[in-house]
Amino acid sequence: MPISQKIIEEINKNTHWSNEFKELLLEILNKEETVYSCKKEFEKLVEDFLSKEEGEIDD
Amino acid sequence: MIKIDEVRFLNYRQYRNFSISFKDNKSNLFVIRAKNGTGKTTFLSGILWCLYGNEYLQNEKKALKIVNEKVATEASNDQKIVVEIAIKVATPENYLEITRKQQFVVKTDLFNNNKTVKESGKSNLYVTVSSLIDKTNSQPYEGVEAENIIKQYFDESIYNYFFFDGEKLQSYFDKQNANMIQNSIFNISQINLLKDAIKHIKELFKETEKRIQKEFNMDENLYAKRDKAIEDIEKIEKENEELEKEKNGYDEQIKDYENKLRGYNPVKQKQLERERLERSLYNLNIRKKQFIDDRNKFIREYTILLNFAPRIKKTMKLIELKREEGALPPSIDKEKLQDMLNNNVERCPMCNSPVTDSVLKYIHEILQRLDYSQETGNTLNQLYVALETMMFKIERYEEEKAKIIAIEKNIRDEEQNIEDALNQIRKFMLSYDVDIDDINPSEIEALLSKAKKGRDWVVGRISSNKVRIEQLIKDKEDLEKQIKEEEDSKVLKGKLVRKSEIYKNIGDSFAFVRDEIMKRVKHEIEMSTWETFNAMAWKTNTFSGIVINDNYEVSVLNKNGKEMTGSLSGAESMALAYAFTLAIHKASGRNCPLVVDSPLGRVSDENRINMANELLKVSKDKQIIMLFTPDEYSNDVSDVYDNIVEIKNISLTDDESEVILVGDLYE
Numbered sequence: 190m191p192i193s194q195k196i197i198e199e200i201n202k203n204t205h206w207s208n209e210f211k212e213l214l215l216e217i218l219n220k221e222e223t224v225y226s227c228k229k230e231f232e233k234l235v236e237d238f239l240s241k242e243e244g245e246i247d248d
Numbered sequence: 249m250i251k252i253d254e255v256r257f258l259n260y261r262q263y264r265n266f267s268i269s270f271k272d273n274k275s276n277l278f279v280i281r282a283k284n285g286t287g288k289t290t291f292l293s294g295i296l297w298c299l300y301g302n303e304y305l306q307n308e309k310k311a312l313k314i315v316n317e318k319v320a321t322e323a324s325n326d327q328k329i330v331v332e333i334a335i336k337v338a339t340p341e342n343y344l345e346i347t348r349k350q351q352f353v354v355k356t357d358l359f360n361n362n363k364t365v366k367e368s369g370k371s372n373l374y375v376t377v378s379s380l381i382d383k384t385n386s387q388p389y390e391g392v393e394a395e396n397i398i399k400q401y402f403d404e405s406i407y408n409y410f411f412f413d414g415e416k417l418q419s420y421f422d423k424q425n426a427n428m429i430q431n432s433i434f435n436i437s438q439i440n441l442l443k444d445a446i447k448h449i450k451e452l453f454k455e456t457e458k459r460i461q462k463e464f465n466m467d468e469n470l471y472a473k474r475d476k477a478i479e480d481i482e483k484i485e486k487e488n489e490e491l492e493k494e495k496n497g498y499d500e501q502i503k504d505y506e507n508k509l510r511g512y513n514p515v516k517q518k519q520l521e522r523e524r525l526e527r528s529l530y531n532l533n534i535r536k537k538q539f540i541d542d543r544n545k546f547i548r549e550y551t552i553l554l555n556f557a558p559r560i561k562k563t564m565k566l567i568e569l570k571r572e573e574g575a576l577p578p579s580i581d582k583e584k585l586q587d588m589l590n591n592n593v594e595r596c597p598m599c600n601s602p603v604t605d606s607v608l609k610y611i612h613e614i615l616q617r618l619d620y621s622q623e624t625g626n627t628l629n630q631l632y633v634a635l636e637t638m639m640f641k642i643e644r645y646e647e648e649k650a651k652i653i654a655i656e657k658n659i660r661d662e663e664q665n666i667e668d669a670l671n672q673i674r675k676f677m678l679s680y681d682v683d684i685d686d687i688n689p690s691e692i693e694a695l696l697s698k699a700k701k702g703r704d705w706v707v708g709r710i711s712s713n714k715v716r717i718e719q720l721i722k723d724k725e726d727l728e729k730q731i732k733e734e735e736d737s738k739v740l741k742g743k744l745v746r747k748s749e750i751y752k753n754i755g756d757s758f759a760f761v762r763d764e765i766m767k768r769v770k771h772e773i774e775m776s777t778w779e780t781f782n783a784m785a786w787k788t789n790t791f792s793g794i795v796i797n798d799n800y801e802v803s804v805l806n807k808n809g810k811e812m813t814g815s816l817s818g819a820e821s822m823a824l825a826y827a828f829t830l831a832i833h834k835a836s837g838r839n840c841p842l843v844v845d846s847p848l849g850r851v852s853d854e855n856r857i858n859m860a861n862e863l864l865k866v867s868k869d870k871q872i873i874m875l876f877t878p879d880e881y882s883n884d885v886s887d888v889y890d891n892i893v894e895i896k897n898i899s900l901t902d903d904e905s906e907v908i909l910v911g912d913l914y915e
Contacts, residue, residue: 193438193837195768199761206757214757218438221445228448235452235750239743 192218213238249839250401251276251338251871258332260294262287264316264906270873273894277867280875282898287907288875291898292411292845298333298348300404301371313365315352318905320365325356328368339401343378346398373398401838406432409829410840414822414849429832430800436836437769442762446755453751456744464741470734474727481720484713491710498703505696508687515680515689522673529666536659543652550649553642560635560642567632574614576625583622585611770796773831777802780827784862785820786855794827802828819855822848826859830866841871846880860888 192215200211213234220230253271257263270278282288293303297314313320314331323329334347350371355364375394378386389397402410405428434440509519553560570576584597589611593603601607641648677693778794781804785791791812795803804824806812816824833840847863848856863872876885881895889895899910 192441195765195837196438196442196761199764199768200757202764203757203760210753210757214754214761217449217754218441218445221441221448222438227445228452231448231452235747235754238750239746242746 192222209238209241249276249340249869249871250841252841252843252873253336253338254334255291255295255298255336256332256334257294259316259319259329260297260314260331260333261290261312261316262900262905262907263290263294264319266907266909268896268898268909270871275864275867275892276869276871277864277889277893278871278873279881279889279893279895280873280898281878281881281895282875282907284877286900287898288877289413289845290907291875292413292843294333295335295411295843296407297371298335298346299398299402300407301348301373304407313352313367314350315365316906318903320352320354320363323354323363325354325358327354328352329354329365331371337401338380341380343380343383344397344401345376345378346394347374347376348372349374401840403432403436403836405435406832409832411843412829412845414844414846426799426801433769433773433800433832433835434766436838437765439762439765439769442758442765446758446762449751449755449758453748453755456748456751460741460744460748464737464744467730467734470727470731474724474731477720477724477727481717481724484717484720488710488713488717491706491713495703495706495710498699498706501699502696502703505692505699508692509677509689509696512687512689514682515677518673518676522670525666525669525673529663529670532659532662532666536663539655539659543656546648546652549641550645553638554645556638557642560638564632564635564639567628567635570628576628585615589615766798769835770798770800773828773835776831776834777824777827780830780862780866781824783865784823784826784859786858787820794824818849819851819859822851823859823862826863826866830870833870839870841873843873843875845875847872847874847876848880848885856882857884857888860885864888864892 196218197215200206200214203211206214216234217227217231220227220234224230251270254267254269256267258265268280280288280291282291293305297303303314315329316331319329329352330349331352332347332349334345337344337346348371351368352365353368355366356362357364372390373394375389375397376386377389377397378384398404409429431440434443506519506523509515510523567576587593588596588603589608595601596603596607674693674697677689677696679690680693681690682688774794774796777796781794782791790806791804792807792809793805795805795811797803802813802824803811804813804816804820813824829842833842848859851859863874866872897910898907900906901908
């Protein structure tokens, strides 16, 4: 089931969250909905998020 | 809007071969009219069975099998009958064909011709999802996947908010239903999804925190310790530089004093003799150092040998005993001897001597005595030689010890003799208290002695400082290694700390979104329920609002804000039930159809018209299929619906074995 419009709206309402963080939240929810061992997938998503963050700092 | 286009039955109870379409109508409202006992409720049960494999009958145990009675009666023994119900549903996204099938087998009792119907396996659900544009583009699903599709549209946990009996609507506000509703709303609004995600994120956060605590027990003093070691090394090295200068100063003084004494004839020979003795003492010290090493080696070696002497002796005796018994093979391989016997050789392959019968007999005897292989025999022989060498050394212990003691004594004596000679020269020099040509040997000797003492102290200090420096360098290197490891782990720790922060932020954010959605969904249901209830209830001056608590229990408030749910009339309770049901539909985000048996229940008088009108309004953007008896579909109701809704009359055949579509029931 796709993530409901209500959740997307509520996430987007929070203007103090970065777009990357909002994307991360939605990706995690998608994994929770579709993947059986979602914890491993969560870790991977957070690690990707952190390496992007590190890349930005390096730049 | 989600619409049921068609329902098709095969061999299901009274619905032997029946199909009903809800496609073409002026409105989204449909009426199925049937007399009591002619399959009105069975129609609803059939839909439930198709979607969930459960008819939700009140007394399931006492119910007949779902196979059409006439079909079962007409079947022969062992004949298989398939019961099938298919529902075609049009959604805004796609087209669903939902089918459930179950196979039965008929068994005939040969004595009395009685027939029994038995299930031949469980029922199976199939869902075909087709594109709205191109129906040939379809994807079939079955089992769990098919059930998941049904869950998206008609969640079973709230099935009676899609398909229900109007006469039982009031029971939908029972507490146990409130829990079910809450859970279902949490499912459809994905609050449960958020809750699960929060749970998993919290677990990851805790795991990361534990890892940080376990793996990164940092020693913040390492840098201070390393810096102190560097500081100490520098300090001692500086001190040694000063001491070296001091030593050079003493050396200069000593050289000067010795030159003076060497240049003064009365004491020249004594001074030269002293210099010779000092060289001898220097060489003796080198020998002494070598001797101390040798003595220590001797002590270590003999400590082991003397401790093991009893065992060495015992092992040697054991090997000797085996040798005496002839259990150890001679230098010829046991296998080669065996080959000689086996191959009946004429000449010995080793020495070329003729192999006579007596030789063969001898070889046979040797082989019988040999307990060990050649390899073991060789090892034992080598071991014996080694043990023999050890024993030889042990036997020479006293002799060797005497040698060591003699050498030590010799060195000590020699050292003593030199020291004595040097002391005598020193005394001589000190007593030579004559001041001629500004040279006084006694004074020079005193100064020389002082300079030598000073230099000896300085040399000792430099030497102990060097040992300290070596130790400090080693400490510094160890600390630097630890610091490198800590710094590497700090980077990793930093990453883990950031990771745990992110987990915490994610968890907090999800919790925030969850709470907001819970509030929002509850508020939407409250508002929507109130809107519909207010429209359906004809009293305009009694109610002020509807409140739904966190457990999804519904309360109606009177004008004074007091709860009056318990005081509602039958019609008002029904209005509330409709209002709440429609609100749940709205909250689910899926505009599902309503299939209602006895939609006006026991509502009477003008309230019936009011509610019928309200349902007509609702049907503008929602499909409603209503099942009436001809009595329930009274004139006042028909005044509202006739010419707008399509009425489908169903009835039983004359033999009452199956349902068919008929003309007007009143005709």
